[in-house]
Amino acid sequence: MKLYQVDLPNDHPGVSDPVYLQRRAAIAMTSANQTDSAEPPEITYTRVEDDVWRTVAAALSDLHEDFAIAEYRLGATALRLPRDRVPQLAWVSDRLQQLTGWQVRAVPGLVPTREFYGALADKTFLSTQYVRHPSVPFYTPEPDIIHELIGHVNSLASPRLAALYEAAGNASRRATTDEELERFSRVFWFTLEFGVAMERGEARTYGAGLLSSFGEIQVFRRATLRPFDAETMAVSDYDITQFQEMLFAAASFPEAEGLLLAFFDSFCRS
Numbered sequence: 001m002k003l004y005q006v007d008l009p010n011d012h013p014g015v016s017d018p019v020y021l022q023r024r025a026a027i028a029m030t031s032a033n034q035t036d037s038a039e040p041p042e043i044t045y046t047r048v049e050d051d052v053w054r055t056v057a058a059a060l061s062d063l064h065e066d067f068a069i070a071e072y073r074l075g076a077t078a079l080r081l082p083r084d085r086v087p088q089l090a091w092v093s094d095r096l097q098q099l100t101g102w103q104v105r106a107v108p109g110l111v112p113t114r115e116f117y118g119a120l121a122d123k124t125f126l127s128t129q130y131v132r133h134p135s136v137p138f139y140t141p142e143p144d145i146i147h148e149l150i151g152h153v154n155s156l157a158s159p160r161l162a163a164l165y166e167a168a169g170n171a172s173r174r175a176t177t178d179e180e181l182e183r184f185s186r187v188f189w190f191t192l193e194f195g196v197a198m199e200r201g202e203a204r205t206y207g208a209g210l211l212s213s214f215g216e217i218q219v220f221r222r223a224t225l226r227p228f229d230a231e232t233m234a235v236s237d238y239d240i241t242q243f244q245e246m247l248f249a250a251a252s253f254p255e256a257e258g259l260l261l262a263f264f265d266s267f268c269r270s
Helices: 018-032 047-067 070-079 089-100 113-121 145-156 159-173 178-193 253-266
Strands: 103-106 124-127 196-199 202-205 224-227 246-250
Touching: 047 070, 047 145, 070 089, 070 145, 070 159, 089 103, 089 145, 089 159, 113 124, 113 159, 113 178, 124 145, 145 159, 159 178, 159 253, 178 246, 178 253, 196 253, 246 253
Parallel strands: 103 124, 196 246, 224 246
Antiparallel strands: 196 202
16 A cells, blocks of 8 residues: 655644644545546545535635626536535545536645646546645645635536636647646636636636635735736746735636637647
């Protein structure tokens, strides 16, 4: 059996908590020892972990009414993630298959960039299974199951948003150099992670990074909102450790959808 060691940065809320570190390692090892073809392994979540999920899921659901685009909310309504406990990835994957033909596969932690993006082309989302540290339920310095499911997988329950993810995966596979992959990653960041579109006269988001962030989703309208321009996104810098000071806003979600599909379709084809 493969053993797994979790190394957290010094500023991580759980870095000095031996119980949390042991728990993270156990969950990571369970995910790492599955086969690629197997459904995600079951995790018996603790009361504390369920409490964190319940707290964050309820708070974000309320915020999504004011700040998320309608298409995302349609996906979330269709998927019906439980509010009272951490969902099992196997159940989520089965439900997603029924809705859009996508599946979820468990991974122990961050995976190489090319692997994560490439899996999207196969309608597969690679998700962690651990829960953030309970001392700071509304913050995580790394993707956890709350970010993965509430941010990304709710979107994948919408056929229109799922099509954007699949197009992104196909585009990423055409990036043959690190420079090309970096250009792609920046566009992904400013759209499917932090994308903004005007809707009913207000800036709303379709990006997983904002949709899963209790703090940033409430203040992203204060950022400098530039017009949607994928070529500018591809050369623009961002800081993952801070709230974004500059974002790109389309005039509507259909505009963002069309422009983004066009960019992904043409990426690295010449």
